Amino acid sequence: MTRHGLDEARRASMGDSAGISIIIPLSERNDDLGDLFATYSQALGRTGRSLQFIFVLDGGFASLADELHGIDPGQHSLEVVSLSRTFGESAALTIGFDRAIHDLVLTLPAYQQVEADSLPALIDAISDADMVVARRWPRHDSRLNQISGRAFHFLLRVITHANFRDIGCGVRLIRRKVLDEVTIYGDQHRFFPILADRKGFRVVEHDMPQATSEASLRVYRPGVYLSRLIDLMGVFFVVRFTKKPLRFFGMVGSALMTAGGLILTIAVVQRYFMSTALSDRPILLLGSLFVVLGVQLFALGLIGELIIFTHARDLKEYAVGETVNFDREKGK
Structure with missing residues (x-):
């Protein structure tokens, strides 16, 4: 049996359509993982669904792995996957998708981007869509970050004709059928909603209040902004000219x-x-x-x-x- 067949058999034997698999990749910054798990599990526990938490450590996080091993998951399922070296967030998410056993998969960052209390409303928004992308609104971060974000999304609309307003938010709820059809690699995890929309899936944005911990000014190295621009041009070619x-x-x-x-x-x-x-x-x-x-x-x-x-x-x-x-x- 192939690896894909093994994953299908694993999901069929362990998963259910009402549960949610939560994938949390650790590749760059992170909050205290014990507090983060408690916050996420408490908020999502109010949905009454069975929860499977999957932490994927993208290499070099031995101390964080020990911290996760000491967490008591309670009534929820907790799985920790440590990669042998750094492969990137797209690879970490892909491994999490393979390990997910439920039909609904929720990706969350290792730090709070949105207020956790608003997560149950995100679950309800999936009823008429295949993928729900959180939009941090109202925003609490600096004016400079908001202006740079608007400029980036303006370029995104011009290049891809996709009308997303917060593609950088890592809070996304995805149906299994989307994961079976859309493949991500490199740094394409940021543009996952665009790739899913290109495939014909129904992708919607859902407003969620930004976490107050995100209010500080975030300034990146010039190389980071250049990499984002190059990634944007790559997505432009993939979306518009892959088949022609x-x-x-x-x-x-x-x-x-x-x-x-x-x-x-x-x-x-x-x-x-x-x-x-x-x-x-x-x-x-x-x-x-x-x-x-x-x-x-x-x-x-x-x-x-x-x-x-x-x-x-x-x-x-x-x-x-x-x-x-x-x-x-x-x-x-």
């Missing part, structure tokens, strides 16, 4: 070939009608470079299209919302 690479590379290649052709045309006209020498003009090299780059990019898009065509039968970019069969009664 020729449209992206073809547009860029065609633009370069057109620009290069115009430059070369102007240079030739100047040579024959204005007696301007070509041998010592950088514009000739620039035009030739644009044409060569354009041809290469266009060819790269064609190769991508051939690869997509070859594997088209195995690719699935949609999600079925509902299927209703009306069988004709026998004898009529």
Whole structure:
């Protein structure tokens, strides 16, 4: 039996549709884990559902693992997974998804982003959706963080056409069918709602008051902001051009070939009608470079299209919302 089959059998034997699996990855900052578990379990315990807590330690957290081992889970299930080294938060979440036994999976950060008392309302909001993303509102953090967040989400809307207002919040409630269809890697966990929305799942935002502990000013290294921008461009390509690479590379290649052709045309006209020498003009090299780059990019898009065509039968970019069969009664 494959690993996926083992996970399915494990969920079938242990899980139930009314329970919730809570995944808490530890990769960067964290609050006191004992207090955090008590706060989360007390708030979610009011839903009356069976709870499975999964802490995934992304390498190098031996002291935190010891702290978690000393927690009394009470009536809830508690599982601690320690990775051999740092693999990133996407990998930690994926491992948590594999270990989850319930149909509803809730991801929570290792520090409070929202007031825990509002978590039961998030559970109720999943009734008409496949994924619910918490939006921290009203906000208590600094004005600078709010402005930078709005600027980031403005770029996000322009690039992906997805109208999310707090993609950075790690509080998300997800149905199992979404996890079976959407794969994340690298730093794509931040853009999980966009990838799920692209697949056709119903993704909604739910306002939750921001935790008062988040009120302080948070300033990151310049490299962090650059990484976020690069990740955003990566998601732009994944969302818009994964199944049609020729449209992206073809547009860029065609633009370069057109620009290069115009430059070369102007240079030739100047040579024959204005007696301007070509041998010592950088514009000739620039035009030739644009044409060569354009041809290469266009060819790269064609190769991508051939690869997509070859594997088209195995690719699935949609999600079925509902299927209703009306069988004709026998004898009529």
